[in-house]
Amino acid sequence: MGGGSPTMQAVLLAPGVRDRKVVSFSRAVDALKEKDAVAGLVSTIVATSSPAPRSAFHVLDLAKVVDLFRAWRRALPDVRPYYAVKCNPEPALVGALAALGAGFDCASRAEIEAVLALGVHPRHIVYANPCKPEPHLEYAAEVGVGLATYDSEEEVAKVRRCHPGCELLLRLKGPDGGEAKVDLGTKYGAHADEVVPLLLAAQRAGVAVAGVSFHVGSGASRVGVYRGAIEAARAAFDAAAALGMPPMRVLDIGGGFTAGATFDEAAAVINDALVRCFGDLPCVEVISEPGRYFAETAFTLAARVIGKRTRGAVREYWIDDGLYGSLNCIIMDHYVPRPRPLASPRPGDKTHTSTVFGPTCDSLDTVVTGYQLPEMSVGDWLIFEDMGAYTTASGSNFNGFATSEMMVYVANSS
Numbered sequence: 001m002g003g004g005s006p007t008m009q010a011v012l013l014a015p016g017v018r019d020r021k022v023v024s025f026s027r028a029v030d031a032l033k034e035k036d037a038v039a040g041l042v043s044t045i046v047a048t049s050s051p052a053p054r055s056a057f058h059v060l061d062l063a064k065v066v067d068l069f070r071a072w073r074r075a076l077p078d079v080r081p082y083y084a085v086k087c088n089p090e091p092a093l094v095g096a097l098a099a100l101g102a103g104f105d106c107a108s109r110a111e112i113e114a115v116l117a118l119g120v121h122p123r124h125i126v127y128a129n130p131c132k133p134e135p136h137l138e139y140a141a142e143v144g145v146g147l148a149t150y151d152s153e154e155e156v157a158k159v160r161r162c163h164p165g166c167e168l169l170l171r172l173k174g175p176d177g178g179e180a181k182v183d184l185g186t187k188y189g190a191h192a193d194e195v196v197p198l199l200l201a202a203q204r205a206g207v208a209v210a211g212v213s214f215h216v217g218s219g220a221s222r223v224g225v226y227r228g229a230i231e232a233a234r235a236a237f238d239a240a241a242a243l244g245m246p247p248m249r250v251l252d253i254g255g256g257f258t259a260g261a262t263f264d265e266a267a268a269v270i271n272d273a274l275v276r277c278f279g280d281l282p283c284v285e286v287i288s289e290p291g292r293y294f295a296e297t298a299f300t301l302a303a304r305v306i307g308k309r310t311r312g313a314v315r316e317y318w319i320d321d322g323l324y325g326s327l328n329c330i331i332m333d334h335y336v337p338r339p340r341p342l343a344s345p346r347p348g349d350k351t352h353t354s355t356v357f358g359p360t361c362d363s364l365d366t367v368v369t370g371y372q373l374p375e376m377s378v379g380d381w382l383i384f385e386d387m388g389a390y391t392t393a394s395g396s397n398f399n400g401f402a403t404s405e406m407m408v409y410v411a412n413s414s
């Protein structure tokens with residue numbers, strides 16, 4: 001656990017973290033169970049922050065990030081993570097991960113700028129958007145970000161024009177069958193028969209291809225999918241060698257990881273496939289682009305009840321976050337909301353069939369229906385766990401409810 005370890009000290013001193021107030025929290029308080037520790041943390045913030053929060057906020061637990069990084073190191077010691085910034089660009093998270101030794105996957109000029117502003121060296125950034133606007137690519141050239149993905153001949157021509165010194169990773173389409181929450185293969189990645197033409201295009205243009213990347217889809221539940229992807233990557237390495245191209249040296253196994261048991265299973269498949277397919281190429285550097293893995297479980301949302309209506313037996317509540325805010329993950333990322341009240345239930349409390357609405361005037365902005373909750377009042381808080389992946393990053397300011405203004409409290413639980 002984090003606590004006062006040298007690792008946590010480094011995280012607390014990291015750019016993006018050191019200028020933030022960090023709420024210390026002991027999970028052991030009142031012998032709380034792990035599940036109630038989150039509620040305890042949110043209660044501490046509500047009770048001790050000055051000014052007290054009056055609207056929805058997120059809490060980032062740095063100790064979780066440290067634990068996740070250690071678990072990564074244990075399971076995938078030879079695979080350096082480049083955190084995918086799009087998943088959650090919170091500077092305290094990015095800064096903490098930089099201090100722990102991660103690199104970064106950026107997909108736009110603004111993401112590169114944000115990461116560089118935290119003191120990250122450009123060589124620790126991979127520009128992993130296969131289709132880049134020219135001004136963004138020119139910016140990458142200017143600041144020295146020199147590794148980028150591609151999956152079309154047009155992109156080779158663009159790189160040659162805007163950033164000729166850039167080295168490329170050929171993005172392959174991941175195999176089907178990973179049962180991912182979000183399939184990326186419908187949009188990105190070279191098909192098997194496109195690999196040689198795309199390698200030749202780079203060769204003709206005089207743009208170096210340093211290696212191969214893929215993404216099996218976000219939140220992949222069938223982890224065997226990494227096996228086929230790594231095999232296909234090896235085939236691409238061999239194709240490049242057969243074309244007489246300089247030996248490739250980077251294998252980027254993308255993202256798709258979910259923390260917990262699924263991650264350990266994925267790691268076992270990956271380690272096995274790496275030995276089998278790349279064991280004879282010890283100089284190949286293996287990197288990855290996890291987003292969800294580091295962000296999802298590290299953040300908790302507290303939303304406030306701002307309105308209530310009683311209709312017979314049914315209770316209807318309005319809260320100040322919704323489907324146009326950080327809870328857009330319900331639509332965009334298949335998040336299943338299981339809110340629970342911050343106040344601990346009193347013995348004998350009845351529950352009521354309840355609806356929870358978001359704050360905007362759109363009826364689609366409904367968080368849960370037919371959901372059991374105890375009686376709540378305006379001003380009470382609801383907690384949503386595992387709210388770090390594709391949440392605040394993709395919320396809007398629709399109707400004047402600004403996701404961009406939601407507070408993020410930084411905590412260190414021990």
Ligand SMILES: *Cc1c(COP(=O)(O)O)cnc(C)c1O
Nearest residue numbers: 084218219255256289290291292
């Ligand atoms: C979104 C994305 C990631 C992160 O994916 P996760 O499933 O969150 O790990 C990594 N690489 C690329 C290219 C992406 O588009």
